Each structure stands twice: as C-alpha cells, then as structure tokens.
Amino acid sequence: MVRRSILSTSALAAAFLFHLPASAQDAQPIPQDDPLTVPQADGFAGAGDIVVTARRRAETAQSVPLAISVLGAAQIESTGNFNINKLQQLTPTLQVYSSNPRNTFVNIRGIGAPFGLTSDGFEQGVGIYVDDVYNARIAAATFDFLDVSQVEILRGPQGTLYGKNTTGGAINITSNAPTFDFEGKAEVTFGNLAFKQGKAAISGPLSDRVAVRFGVATTTRRGTIFNVKTDRTINEQDNLGFRGQILFRATDDLSLTLAGDYSQQNPECCGTVFVRTGLTQRALNRQYDALAAAQNYVVVSRNPYDRLTDIDASLQAGNKIGGVSLKAKWDIGPGTLTSITAWRFWDWKPENDRDFTGLPIVSKSQNPSQQDQYSQEFRYNYSGKQFHFVVGAFAFNQRIDTQGTEAQGAAASRWNLTGALAADPSVLNGLTARNTQWLKSTSLALFGQLSWKINDALTIQPGVRLNYDKKSGFYRRRVYNGAGVEISCFNPAPTAGTVLAAQCGVYSPQTSAPSVSDWNFSYDFNVNYKIARDVLVYATYAKSFKTVGINQNGLPTDAQGNPIASAGTIMPENVNHFEVGIKTQFLDRRATFNVSAFRTDIKDFQANVNNGQLGVLRGYLANAGKVRTQGIEADFNFKPNDRFVAYVNGAYTDARYVRFVDAPCPPELSGGTTVTGTQVLSAPGVPGALSPQNCDISGQRLPGVSEWAWSWGAEANVPVNLLAHDGELYAGVDGNYRSNFSSNPSPSAYSWIKGYALTNFRAGFRTDSIDIYGWVRNAFDVEYLEQLQLAPSNVGLVAGTVGDPRTFGGTIKFNF
Template sequence: MHSFVRSGLLAATAVGALISAPVHAQTTAAAATPADPQAEEDVSRGEVIIVTARRRQETAQKVPLAISVIKADSIESTGNFNVTKLPQLAPTLQVYTSNPRNTSVNIRGIGVPFGLTSDGFEQGVGIYVDDVYNSRVAAATFDFLDVQQVEVLRGPQGTLYGKNTTAGAINITTNAPTFEFEGRGELTLGNLSFRQAKAAVSGPLSDTVAVRLAGSFTNRRGTIYNVTSKQWINEQDNLGLRAQVLFKPSEDLSITLSGDYSAQDPECCGTVYVRTGLTQRALSRQYEALAAAQGYTVVSRNPFARLTDLDAPLDAGNKIGGASVKVKWDIGAGTLTSVSAWRFWDWKPKNDRDFTGLSVVSASNNPSQQDQYSQELRYNYSGDRLDFVVGAFGFHQRIDTQGIEQQGINASKWNLTGALSNDPSVLSGLTARNTQWLKATSAALYGQLSYKLTDRLTVQPGLRLNYDKKSGFYQRRVFNGAGTEISCFNPAPASGTVLAAQCGIYSPQVSAPSASDWNFSYDFNLNYRFSPDVLAYATYAKSFKTIGINQNGLPTDSAGNPITAAGTVKPESVNHFEIGLKTQFWNRLATFNLAAFHTSIANYQVTVSNGQFGVLRGYLANAGKVRTQGIEADFKIRPSDRFSAYANAAYTDARYVRFVDAPCPPELAGGTTATAGQTPSAPGRPGGISPANCDISGQRLPGVSKWAFSYGAEANFPARLLDKEGQVYLGVDGSYRSGFSSNPSESVYTNIEGYALTNLRLGFRSEGFDIYGWVRNVFDVNYFELLQVAPGNVGLIAGQPGDPRTFGATVKFGF
C-alpha cells in the first residue's frame, strides 16, 4: 500500500541528503529561544522551553500546573512515533490499545472506560493538534509528522481545553511554515523489515506567503505469526501527509491554512493464547472441554512464542484527516485567535472475537465514518499585572456505523447444549446486522484570568459554561443461516427450539436514546514565586465529562425487553486538588518539579458487560465514585554540553471508592445466577452459583500501575568523521511500570506483571547530519501490553505481547 508515496518520500530523502547544507539535526535551539516577551528570563543561564498550555506562549516553568514537555528530538531518538508510545516518556500517561478504535488514553489512572469502545461516551483526555480538538482517541492514532513538541497537561483542564479533559490534555504542536528556506529528512531501517522515512521542506513563495510540506511512512513486519493465514500480523503500514500555507500580510496578522491525511492499512490486530482459568460455568462448557470436544489444540500455549491460529480475516484500515484555518490578529496588548476546523475518521476493521482458531465468531466488523466540525474564537490579553483569555467554542459531530457479527461452523458446539449442540446449522451463518448513528452538538463560553496581587503572588480563576446535546439510533436485525430475518418477541420462542437458541446469541433490538445537559466548570489557582526560578502553586478544579448515551444496544430485562432507562449515562462530576513546586537551580542547568494531587469523580462512566456470547458486547453505566491520588516528580540536568540526563517518577493510587453493581470478573461469572437468599460459590467453582453483579468498591482501577518511572541520559565527546567535525554520543533511556489489572473488574487471570524496558543508541552528529544505531528493548523483555477475557465465560485469556528486541539505524539531515 501507498507504494507511490513511499517511493516519492524515499527519493526526496535521498536527494535531500545530497544537497543538504549545514544545520544542527538536534534542533534544541528553537526550544531555548523565547517566542515572545513573556520569556523575559536570561536564557543564557540554561534551557528555556516555550509552551502554550495556557493558550499563550510562555516558559514551561512559569505555568502553574503539572506539565510534561516532550521535544521532537526526544520523540525521534526514542522511537516514540505516535501517541501509543508516549507512556515510555511520560510515566503518568497510560495508553492501551487492542486496535486503533479500541484505544484508551488515561492520565493519572482516569480518562476513558477500559474495554470495548462505544461512540456514546467521550474521552477524558483531550487531544489537540495545533489547537484543533480531536474528539475520538482513534482519530488521534496517527504517526507524529513534523512535530515540534508534545505537551502532556496533567490534571483537569476544563476551563481552557473543554468539557472532556477531566484527566488532562495532550497538546501537539507541529512545525510552522518559515520565511527562510529549510528542510529535513530522516531514513530508518531495522529488523522486522522496519522502514521509516520522513521529509519536510519549508520556505517562502513571496514576501507574505510561506508554505511547509511534510510526509512520512512507516512499515514493519508483524510481531505475531498466524499459522492459519501464514502471515505475520500486527504489522505497521502507516502513511502521513501534511501541508500548511502561511499568509502574513503584516506583523500583526497571520492566517494559516492546514491540511493533513493519514492512512493505516495493517493486517491487525490479533491476539495469542495466554492462559485459561476456571470460571463458574459447568466444567464441560469451559474452554478446555469445548476445545477437546472439537479436536482443537491451540498452536502454542507459550504466548511469547508469538504464534496464533486465528481464522477470521484481520484488518485495521484507518483513515484520518482534515483541514483547518487559524487566524491570529495582534490587537495592541492582546491577540484575537480564530480556529475553524473539519476532521474526518474512516474506520474499516475486521476482527476475530473468539480469540481461537475455531470458527465460533466468523466475523466481527464494525466500520465507522466520522465527520466533526469545530470553531473556536478567543482573545488573549497580557499586561503588567493582568493576563486573561476569554473565548467561545462550538462543535458538531456525526458518526455512522454499519456492523456485522456472524457465527461460524463451530458455534453450535461452543455455545449450545444437548442435541442442538451437535447440529452446526443451528448457529452457522447466524448474522446480526447493526446500524447506528450518533449526532453530538456542543457549545461553550470560557474565560481564565491571571492577576498579580504582588510581584510574587498571583491568583488565577477560570470558568466554563458548556451545553451538550446528543441523539443516537441503534438497530440490530438478526438473520439465520438461510438469510431469513428472525423475531424473538411477540411471541417469544419456545424453550429448547432452534429459534430460542438463535435468540440467545443475537436478539433484535431498536433504541433511540437522546439527552442534553448544561454544565459549569471552574478552577482556582494560587501561585507564589519565591525567586525567579522557584514557583509554588495550589489548584482546586471542579470539572465534568459530558453525558453519555448507549450506542451498542441496551441491557434487557427478564422478558428480553430493552431497559430504556439505561439509554443515557449521567455526566461525571470531578473535584480535583493539587499542589506543586517548580524549581530550577545551578544556573538553570538543573530542573526539579514536584506535584501531589487528589481527584475524586462521582458517576464515573464505565463499560460493563453481561458476559454472554454476543448478546451484548458491553454498555455504558455509572460507577458510584472513583478516586485517584499520588505524587509525581520530574528531574533533568544538563551540567555541560557534554552530558544531559532526566528522571521522572510517579506514584498513583487509583481506586473505585464505590461500585456496588459492577460486572464480575471471570472467576465469579458463568454459573447459575444467585437468587435472594443464595450464597454465591467460591471463585472458579465450575457449575457454581454466580452473583448477578459484584461489589468492587476499594479495588484498583484497571490499567493503572502504582509505580512508574522513566529515565534517560546522553553523553558525547568531540570527534571527526569523513572530515566533518562533530560529536560521538551514547544515549540510554528506559521505563518501568509496576503490575496492573487488565480487566474492568480485577481478576487473578488478567493481572499483568510489572516490567522494565531499556533502549540504547550510539551515533555521530555534526552540523546538518546525524547518524546513529539503536536497540530498543535491549534485554528482550517479555511483557504484555493488554490481556483480554474471551466472551462466553469459557475461561480463555488472550493477550497482546509487547514488542520484542528491535534494532536498526537512522540517518537524519537538514538543509
């Protein structure tokens, strides 16, 4: 795929290498140069990083909030080329993905429900690219392309960044067009047939118009071998293009038109067998017995043999793109900014949802198409004692999904009992066709003020008024293997019949939930500057995540009727407290920042499931309350041009405070549902009595490690290569995270052990040239990124192993 564009990028990269003129490949100078007068500190004393966390340019150490700033050179040298890789550099950022659509991005343990994605809820970590909001995590899984830096804002950002930033925001800034001709290129080759090329060129078309063009592709063989398809799966096949035109008729006015397109077309995303665990289903109806009854043996019981035998086609076709117009007009001491944007997301997946080589679920595909439109208008004012920003934001989104789920030839034996289980035709070809759409509209007014009570003490209040309206439609039609539509109601099928068996797998349903709501967010920050390089702050924030609606179908009552009250989900209500200290010392050659936080969320939005095989994959509900609290520390030092190092650490304690009706973990599911007066059986007791739901109050939130660390260091010394003066350098970076739960309700079967990853690089750089070799996961650590519970309470656990050791070489150049 994308062969023409790849060839063009490779050619451009090669030509650029021949004509390149001197420029330092590690473009840290831009980071150290203040972009506006607010960076008034003496930059000669050390590094100054400019951020836009408060919607204006200022130095990172002046911003009274916890923020991780990841520069382009750090992203590139550590191989973190998209959002899913950033947790290796930002310890309190967690990203989990079974495919681009089912991607969770959390900060400090909160942000988005853990499990299969529903269109009806919002994320809690706002993702912005050049001031444009990306409403779906899946729509932000593109490769980083010509990125200047990534800011990870930790903690609620509801005033300036909107309704769905209860956990924080990721603010991505790309390189802007320049009125001086410049360019850069990068080419990487590695094992697993890894190929990556990046190129960017910028320059003037006239005295008032500049343009910037950038492109990249990434291709890598998969890390799991499928013996059924005889192909490597979970590969990478990514293409990215971006174009920007800057019109600057005067020093006070600039208009930037941007367009981008990303395409991913890998054979992805499959799993491997990890283990089985006993549930409370009858022993003859659990994985080992069911597999033996059909003569099935999994290809490997060692997950790190990286072998699978999935029989359904796999695909993760993902197209993302859009266009925006950004207008900045300096008016005296203030700046008026308008950002108009359109984004699209086109998702075409194919999955194997039974996680086996048997044709139990022969198809599980839910392609989606999204269009979103947004408009933001804001005014920033900066004065001697007073700064403020006021603005308005409007947003509209529509998502259309056309789903298909189909049972295979082995489904009857897997799902049914008695004589029907021996008749493959009962379920083979049984198909559910799901049609759904969502329309969401949002509008907001916001403002934040920063006032210096004294030269050292500043107060910063902020507020946001938000309106949301959502409406959706869901219809499931069910067809038997002969293509005849079936009905499961009026009358209900007689027990033991073929129709009853079919309705127990897929049941027709129609729902049309809708909701609207007003919400008010506010925050108050007090910060005190003890010295030019020491800032202390305290923050309280009241924020929310907007209403949700169930878009994957509704749970049903005992008669099989949809429970309409479950169609809408209450908004989350967030109370957040934080204190922090930001310091620089040793002539600003060392930086140490510390933050402590406590966040509680009422009506936390979670994904729950009834555990049955395809009746309902999952739906949204509210947990009573969750709480996350912890301490974060960031340290970096650059004592000389010959050495630099950083170390970041985070302790996070994230728990359900109250969740009394949660879905049960697999060891407590699958048996006869307990009635009044009955005592549920012990965990993992085949044929036992299972609780209807479980009280998991006090348990840890899924996906959250109590301890997380990242570190890195680089040393260099003068050298000469091919008559070029430069530096030989050696760099190391690594990360560690302690164990975490990989299931919404904690299970002994889905706990992932902690692991540490180490990366090395060795290279030579000079003006305009950088070449280095790299090894990632140096010690070839075996670890899991995610574990998943197979449907049907059969006790099967599947997983996605993390990348093995990889190695390669990169050449970068500039002109």
C-alpha cells in the same frame, strides 16, 4: 510503605530546595511573537528554558503553575516514540492501551476513557489537540507524528483554557510552522522485522507575505506474531501520512494559516495470542479445555511468547484520518484574537477475530465507522503588566455512522449451546447480526481564565466554563438465521429449548434511540507563589465534569429480553480535583526538580461494562458510584554542560473504585446459574456454581493503572572531527518501568499483567546538518504483555497482545 515512599520523595525535594544557589540568574524574557516561532524543547524534556503554550501564550514551562511534561522533537524521534501509543514510555503518568486503533485508550493519572470496548456515546477524558484542533475520538489521533515540534502533556482537568472540557488532562501537539527562510529535513530508518521509516519536510517562502511547509512520513514493519492458519505474520505496521501548511501574513498584525493533513493505515491487524485459561463458574464440560477437546482442537501454542496464533477470521485495521483547518491570528493592541475553524474525518474499516481461537465460532466481526467533525473556536488573549486573561467560545459538532456485521460459524453451536442443540452445527452456523447505528453530538461552550499578579511573588488564577451538550443516537440490530431469514425474539417470545430460543440467546434484535442534553458549569482556582527566582509553589482546586453520555452499542435487557430504556443515557461525571506542587531550578538552571501531589474524586464515574455473553451485548456504559485517584509525581532533569544530560521521572498513582456495588462480575464469578437475593454463593472458579448477578468491587484498583511508574534517560557526547566534519560522538540510554495492572474493568485473578521494565540504547555521530546513529529498543528482550482480553461466553480463555521483542536498526537524518 506507600506513605513512607511519599515522605521520602518530599524529603528529597526539601533537600534540593535548601541547596538552591543564591546566585541563580534571572530568566530570559520570552519573545512575544507567534508561540510557534520561539525556541522549543531540545533533546530532553526539562533541559533549559523550555517554551510552552499551555496557557495559550508563550512562557517557560517552569513558570506555568500546573503539572506538565514537555517532549521535544529530538527526544521523541531519538527514542522511537513516533505516535501517541508510544508516549507512555516517556511519561510515567500517561497510560495508553490499544487492541486496535479504534479500541485505544489514553488516560492520565488513571482517568480519561473507561477500559473496554470503545463506545462513541461517551467523551474522552484526555483531550488531544493538534495545532489547537481538538480530535474528538482517540482512534482519530492514532496517526504517526508528522513534522512535530513538541508535545505538551498537561495533567489534571483542562476546561477553562481549552475548547473541549477534559477531566484527565490534555495532550497538546505542536507542528513546525512554515518559515520565511528556506529549510528542509529528511530522515530514513531501517531495522529488523523489515522496519522501514522515512520522513521529510520542506519549508520556505513563496513571497514576502506567503510561506509554505510540507511534510510526509511513511512507516512499514513486518508483524510480530506468526499466524499458522494464514502462513504469514500479523500485527504489522503500514502507515503513510502527509501534512501541508500555507502561512499568509496579510499585515504585520494579521496572519492566516491554512493546514491540511491525511493519514492512512492498512495493516493486517490486530490479532491476539493464547495466554492462559482460568476456571469460571460455567459447567466444566462447557469451559475452554473441555470444549476444545470435544472438537479435537489444540491451540498452536500455550506460550504467548512463542508469538504464534491460529486465529481463523479475517483481520484488517484500515484507518483513514484527515482534515483541514484555518487559523487566523489578529494582534489587537495588547491582545490577540485567534480563530480556529476545522473539519476532520475518520474512516475505520476493521475485521476482527472475536473468539480468539482457530475454531470457526465467530466467523465474522466487523464494525466500520465514518466520522465527520466540525469545530470553531474563538479566543482572545490579553497580556498586561498585572493582568493576563483568556476568554473564548467553542462550538463542536460530530456525526458518526457505523455498520456492523457479526456472524456465527460452524463451531458456534458446540461452543455456546447444550444438549442436542450443541451437537447440531446448523443451529448457529451462519446466524448473523447486522447493526446500523449513528450518533449526533453537539457541544457549545464559553470559557475564560484570569491571571492576576497581585505582587511580584503572588498570583491568583480563577477560571470558569459554561457548557451545553446534546447527544442523540440510533441503534438497530436485525438478526438472520443461516438461511438468511430474519428472526424475531419478541411478541411472542420463543419457547425455551427450541432452535429459535438458542439463536435469540446469542443475537437478539433490538432498536433504541437514546437522546439527552445537559448544561454544566465548572470552574477552577489556582494560587501560585514565587518563593525565590527559580522556586514556584502552587495549589489548584478544580470543579470539573465529563459530559452526559448515551449507550450507542445497544442496551442491556430485562428478564423478558426487552431493552431497558432507562439505561440509554448515563449521567455526567462530577469531578473534584485538588493539586499542590513545587517547581524548582538550581545550579544556575542546570538542574530542574518538580514535585506535584494530587487527588481527584469522581462521582458517577462513567464505566464500560460487559455482561460476558458472546453476542447479546458486547458492552455498555454505566455509572459507577465513585472513583478516586491520588498520588505524587516527581521529575528531575540535569544538564551540567553541553556534554551530558539526564532525566528521571517517577509517579505513584493510587486509582480505585471507592464505590461500585453493581459492577459486572469477573469471569471467576460468572458463567453459572445467575441468582439474586440471599442465596449462599460458591467460591470463585467453581464449575457449575451459583453466580451473582453483579459484584461489589468497591476498593479495588481501576484497570490499566500501575501504582508505580518510572522513566529515565541520559545522553553523553564528545566533540570530534570525523571525515573533515566537526561534530560530536554521542551515546544515550532511556528506559521505563511499570508495576502490575489489571486488564479488565472488574479486576480478575486472570487479568493482571505483571510489571516490566524496558531499556533502549543508541549511539551515533551528528553535526549541524547530519545525524547518523544506531539503536536497539527493548535491548534485553524483555517478555511482556500490553493487554489481556477475556473471551466471551465465560469459557475461561484469556488472550493477549504481546509487547514488541528486541528491535534494532539505524537512522540517518539530514538538515538543509
């Protein structure tokens, strides 16, 4: 079935190629000035000659021999996609999942960041750049888009043109630059759920050499889940952001741009709802339903779409993000020397309910973090008639400090212990783990890429990168009983069945200080051939890597409870990437059709695993044997005239563990007596059964990846004169579909999220200076889940994050 679908798509591409008009016009030359000042994408990606800077120079998207999606500001704003989390609704090969800002995962084609609780000890595989500045942690890029010009999503490894090496791709966000002509814009939006959003930007000259630009954005919205415990809604939005830039044209050849930004988010977030239960191999009287009944607990609703919860721990998702950068551009003959110096910070203050229930099992869970990062990039771009090249150097340093506190509550003994100890709340009540940890990370790189135009049709493009990384960390967990007395679990080990043994089984003290450094050499090679004026074919091979990592949240332990020191570091990923594609335009460039096929093999894939216990270890990094992702993508855009534009984008992605023989087991194979060797194991979900120590999940799908994904949209308009203003009435629709996907690192029968399709509508009136429209998103009020979380302790509880219901409102924009 899959093979037939791929062949059908290829046949469709061929059909379009055979009908290309012979009279297609030559492309208009791209102005060779500052890339930020050339025309950018209009309302829909792919309509017209869209200018991108993916290869560090201004050129049309259709001339770039790689798979790239370009989203213009108008498309982003009109579809309500105002941050990174929403972009996947417009780009089928992008996957974004978030249980809170820190635990946000951005993948392209199924790879990027391992699914699970975030660890600072690994690198993200999808790089996020804002005006050439790399954001080291996804959580530090969860701000609202502020005065954005366009977003480019590059698919496949990026390392020979970008400061930080990334294996999955890159998201390149470009802000509007200061202008020497006065201009401004403002926007206000109101909607249901008390949604209010305001945006404004103003730009203009201070002198004939200095221009400034300033933007502000604020978003607030009532939460989508009602917590009966606190009698208020949760998972709200409360965002505020500022961005300012000063452009100084020192000479005709030298310009300096100083930019600063600050964003803060302070919502009561991020809570979950009850979704379902599933039998594990824990004793039946120690699974969710029996434990809840023993404590006379009845969850407020077993239907997640009632949007009700009764979680009892405090919630907070305080997030402060900001920084300063200085960008210098110096035109030297046929080339340009660019320097980008940047400092960024991230301050995270969370509070969570880690047991997902209204019982005081985990009474406190918070791990505030503070990050500082410094980066320096030098890049020289040369453009000639036959040769283009980029050479660069990149230096990066970051430090992250985290102070964690997790405490057990009055219901913890009943939930986690057996026998007489389970009946004594004082055994675990008040048991507290305090974690202190820090990470220091340094990365240095030299990179370059050559584009050699052998003749008018054929171009070859080799690139290389030399990379050095060093990481060192520290982790210490100290444990205190309910009386505030520090406990020890080693030398000697506690006697089985005692209070101390029970406490050490939940929180065990640990200290580790992993450190590692590594060199990597990587390269890529691209060949592209222009079959006709508007037909480009290309093939790429990339040898890439994800740098070495460390376990920053504690280490797994041996049978005696001692940390396994060898698990402190994880090997770098070894990536082999192959891609072929074709880019076409026809009907006098009114239509665009692009197809790409890819295969990426990753050896020593860095996976996030969890041992299922409540507080012994929340999660750690380990190398899976091998992972493979392969698929085909197609993008079609059609703009026959100024009155209509439409697009359809689709992707098939087959992302699987090729070999992962010692993976953590899913809940239906966990919770019983753990055994090794050749003992006969019970079937999944049999209470009181024997459970394997680990599981072979080779051949199973990677989490968070839908095999099929689509996005589509269209907009039509008619010219009118309304209230003495010439303009146009317009109506638009956009939507997206994702097939089912797993929401657990080891696929579980309880963690699959069924596929869903969302549809949005908008209609309004616009002129050159004003745009007034109404909108409705998730118009058919589709019920869907964004993410599932399996509760700790193998009790069989599955909690989840429910997608937004139908929302509607109106927007007014002004340009002046």
